[in-house]
Amino acid sequence: MSKFNEIFLDLEAAILNQRFISGDLLPSENELVKQYNVSRETIRKALNLLLEKGYIQKIQGKGSVVLDVKRFDFPVSGLTSYKELQVAQQMNSQTIVMHNGLQPVSQELADHLTIPLNTPVLYLERLRKVNGEVVIVDKDYLLTSIVPSIPTDAAEDSLYHYIEHTLGLTIGYAQKEITVDPITEEDKQLMNLKDDTHVVVVRSDVYLENTTLFQHTESRHRLDRFRFVDFARRRNSL
Structure with missing residues (x-):
């Protein structure tokens, strides 16, 4: 499995497990680069997957905001x-x-x-x-x-x-x-x-x-x- 997919799955699990809830900001790209020890491009690919799946919305000047994820x-x-x-x-x-x-x-x-x-x-x-x-x-x-x-x-x-x-x-x-x-x-x-x-x-x-x-x-x-x-x-x- 590619590294950006692994990071996507890790962040997805964090959202589904409510470590990040609706309205929270994900760590910045720089913070995620340091956390996962990968390139900025790898982090952007993982965030784009979260975006496509409806987990986050990117807001200019603010970052990646977690969207409402309901159980059931x-x-x-x-x-x-x-x-x-x-x-x-x-x-x-x-x-x-x-x-x-x-x-x-x-x-x-x-x-x-x-x-x-x-x-x-x-x-x-x-x-x-x-x-x-x-x-x-x-x-x-x-x-x-x-x-x-x-x-x-x-x-x-x-x-x-x-x-x-x-x-x-x-x-x-x-x-x-x-x-x-x-x-x-x-x-x-x-x-x-x-x-x-x-x-x-x-x-x-x-x-x-x-x-x-x-x-x-x-x-x-x-x-x-x-x-x-x-x-x-x-x-x-x-």
Whole structure:
């Protein structure tokens, strides 16, 4: 790993762990050069990564100001696994695998995935507990031609880590749809909904780097525990 990436990860961890909070100034470039014993160019590359990721804003004559970083924010853009989100936001979380096996697809899903009706797909259903309460139900449908099976312990840890590091596949991108839907009887049974009448549903089609669609996901979130965010930086027009 390059040195500027190491410094970026170190500063990112400091922000996520709230050693620097919203409104704080990061140490100056000169101070960071001395702290990490690297060149000014290396520090600038690390700070630019923080800038691009939405952790800081550079203010002329002032320095690098830390932006507001909220816990349990769910990124709208990007393709982040739940495990990565859990680690980044230090969530006290547990994953429970409710189903892991083959299941024939419905007509609607067959049309969506462009596969014949009743084609078996690998179906994963996982409950995400945060602080002891089930707040997310994840349903994953994976083409067996790409992911024939997944060990339950891997499904409990990270599906994407297994796909990328064990199967050696490269996940490229996803197309997402976010809606607010009325709760179902299944939602009531599986989640600690309290007085909620709706859930936030994120439906994703996930593609490999070679543009092969291999996964459809429906992720149902309790309204009061997550907010869906993005960070947009204005690009100068020509």
